[in-house]
Amino acid sequence: MMEPLVGRPTGDRGSLRDNIASCCSYSTLKKYLPILTWLPKYRLGWLKMDLIAGLTVGLTAVPQALAYAEVAGLPVQYGLYSAFMGCFIYCVFGTSKDVTLGPTAIMSLLCSFYIEGDPIYAVLLTFLCGIIQAGMAILRLGFLLDFISYPVIKGFTCAAAVTIGFGQVKNILGLKNIPHQFFLQVYYVFHGIPEARVGDVILGLSCLLVLVMLTWMKSHLEPIPPDPPTHVHAARGLVWSVATIRNALVVIAATVFAYSLEVSGYHFLTLTGRTTDGLPPFRPPPFSERTDNGTVISFSEIVMDVGGGLIVIPLMGVLESIAIAKAFASKNDYRIDANQELFAIGLTNIMGSFVSAYPVTGSFGRTAVNSQTGVCTPAGGIVTGVIVLLSLAFLMPLFYYIPKASLAAVIICAVTPMIDYRVVKELWRVRRLDLLPFLVTFLVSFWEVQYGIVGGIILSGFMLLYLLARPKLKVTDHGVLVMELDSGLNFPASEYICHHIYTQALQVSPPRCVVLDCHHVCGIDCTVVNQLRDLLRQFKLQNVSLVFVGLKHSVLDVLLAADLPGLKHTDSVEAGLQILSSNTHYD
Template identity: 70%
Template sequence: MDQPLHRRQAPRRCCTLGTLQAWLPILSWLPKYKLQYLKMDFLAGLTVGLTTVPQALAYAEVAGLPVQFGLYSAFMGGFIYALLGTSKDVTLGPTAIMSLLCFSVVGGQPHRAVLLSLLCGLIQAVMALLRLGFLLDFISYPVIKGFTCAAAVTIGFGQVKNILGIQGVPQQFFLEVYYTFYKIPEAKVGDVVLGLVCLALLIMLMFMKSHPAADNSSAFSSFAGKLVWAVATMRNALVVMAASLVAYSWDASGHLVFTITGHTSQGLPPFRPPPTSDTTSNGTVVSFGEIIQGFGGGLAVIPLMGLLESIAIAKAFASQNNYRINANQELLAIGVTNIMGSFMSAYPVTGSFGRTAVNSQTGVCTPAGGIVTSVIVLLSLAFLMPAFYYIPKASLAAVIICAVAPMVDYRAVAKIWRIHKLDLLPFFVTFLMSFWEVQYGIVGGVAVSGALLLYSMARPKIKVSDHGAVLMELSSGLSFPAVEYLSHIIHAQALQVLPPRSVVLDCHHVSIIDYTMISELRDLLRQFKLRRVQLIFAGLQPSVLKVLLAADLQGFRHTDSVEKALQMESVNLLDD
């Protein structure tokens, strides 16, 4: 028997060029690629690559991992995103926030960090395939700001010990603060001086980039401006290279003045599946189930925060550069990046705001710029790892502090206070709880935001006025959290007064109604009938009216407008 036509056509629709371009965006831009794009993509990719290498090394320190794991995590994103990404600007790789989250979950254990990347990628890819990106909408702006501010403080202060060159400082934030100050007498002069010099140079170069010279009329001024911009953009790489040369010079003269990175594994990581078990230092084997149990809530928080950070960046630069992104495709790109990265010993990654900004400002034309960045990272792994031996930890600490400092956005607090003071509650809950445990801060902030949202649903604004009958203007939907509140207001204003009064409900702004509310309305209509007064609905939207008519409420009356309802109220006795 022949199949219906729409079933026979379904496989054809799945294999159309449009469908393939939706799943593989590279098919959209690669056929239109022009030779002039190559120059800009190469320049942007090279610039971002020189920014990525020192940052990746530094962020591995934040994650508590050997520095080579930062580079392991930095190259897969460029290749995958060129295939699957929908933004020309976004660069995927290790970030300060994801590194901190990773450390809070795995405690600096490399095998577990790699397994975490695989599981996060699977969760993110499944969310993309099931179109679950809307879940990110439940994380409000105050929660995001509270988390990023706390993360910046935690990450920044966590690097003070490396600036001071002190050892044996615990990782838990409050203990870290105490022992950092307690051990100040043990600080190494060389590390302190080098760290402060690196900080000063980075801040000066950041200032020069954000405040360029105004006079670009002459050729020399224009060239000087471009040179300053290039040096300022590559400031991280230049400062780390200079610090490494200083450390090497002192080491060659036999003076161990600085705390250096030390031995790192050279070469590309082997392509292999992530480990599904782990062995502790005393030889105890930890099973896959026990590792998952140890991840706890972090297994939900890290994928969501990774998606949130990456999509927020993609949307911001898409709006700035006048193009659109596909949010679910972005979820798929980051999910596949984390899955494939786990086979190359990477820990979870996401979009980087700083490197994306550099990519955009350098004039990248297509996602191909990310391929150049990835090649730079691979070349560093293959040939430069011995040179990383002499990188002073104080210089990496300076890079991290300068990277996270702008995340402490005190102006956002002032804006929230000015616009909606109640939103400061989830902000401060998130901010303060994040110092205890990062994932608890996010969960706590989301819980408080949810409670405020539910409270607004349970206590909708009801404007009451007297027009002979009691007129109640409802400002939102009629759903089950608001049942008791609406019933209380109606009883207090109409049914418990002498004599009882009729009520007109202005429902122009009501777009939803549920079964619990309908059950309560049925009881209210019965009580109004017993007291020989009326409950009249005005301005019902068609979808709400359809539900109320389907409920077959006895004594249900409605009009198109409030004026007609008030005229109807002149009939005091209800029909039998």
């Protein structure tokens, strides 16, 4: 008979109602919508600083976006298509006040290997990267980034900087039809030097000189003394402002110069050329492509062509952005939520694919400018996004006259600080073995970037496994042998440790008793238990004892449950020595 509903306990309903209420609470909303944390407390004084920071970053973002599209092998307007969505999305979902999302040199280089200059591939890759990154955030998989070690990251960034920087030499020289593969690129650039265009060389080197001088001036500005004279304060502010927006100033000056030459009938410079006017249409990303000869490339074929890019690009995008966010959070005394950052990047890429963007991440250079300008909240990104949109709406016809040599100079100056030669000295001083994954990543990345990253990760993984499988065993003689494990005891290390104990204690004459210090052992498994069972039997056959010291409760419970014959254990080395010296049984 069916049980009547009346009188049935309502505890489950109440619990469900409480869970729903908790999920919809204001504190939960603040966790997933960080804008609710700072917007209610927004002060008018912050508005001025956010406007200045947003304007400054915007003037930096526009020329960089144009230049990075060139690195990705796409028409320059795709750099701007990629530069504004992150400004608005991150304002709502980001947890760092300083970070700005957009195209970067490293992401552009990575994309160039997988999209081969095809905008449809680029846009679909953006959508898929966003799905993967948002899925990782929802599943809380940000910990996977911890398996990419510091030497691998530095090896990759140094190699990427060299690859990107040298890849722009062809534009400084005005050369065309240079292969993308690094070693071929080096050969054909040097082979084509006699064919260099004088106008591009002079303009490119002039832009480099100006950018280097302005960078040097900014880095050597003296701190402002207390109560400085007005003219000193104004002069310092002028130098700082000019140096900060140096990329925009150089590109504008080069464009005006190129335009004046073109209207005068002199064609000395290689120009960016025709670009698509206006804002990009808002539409879903394409899931197939029709080629010029009518052949349709299906979604599955595009995914197969992109291949490893669906792993490398999402992971490196997240790694770059979160590393930047953590660095500036530490510098400016606030905390970020790594999984929320991951979600913000993923959502930016998903929505960016609807406006023809290619994959983006956090930009170190623009984030530094944002922080140095004194941004107070993520609202500064809205100003940056508006500047990019205005550039798309009104300035696209003028971008036709931007010389490629000036954009190349901007890229070279942007990536040069990433070549950190000091990391070699640091790794040599701290742990020389870490030079191996660094060098493998660095050198292999010149062949294929993704292979360099994978090679470095695999080598780092083998080094980590080796440490797990070969822990150090410190041996001292107190009449009996005292052996101290310097790390945990896992199944890869069980055979190695038991063999060492057997060799040093039982293969000598006469056999020796052993006190095994296990203070660092946090857990054991079935393989270790069986190895210890055999070792204890060997000790019993030789009429000597093995005493375990400092076993944690969880480890001791496992050993007791395994019912090991002859198991002796105590809390301290001194107590273990006393047990063996008095030749008493301890249980």
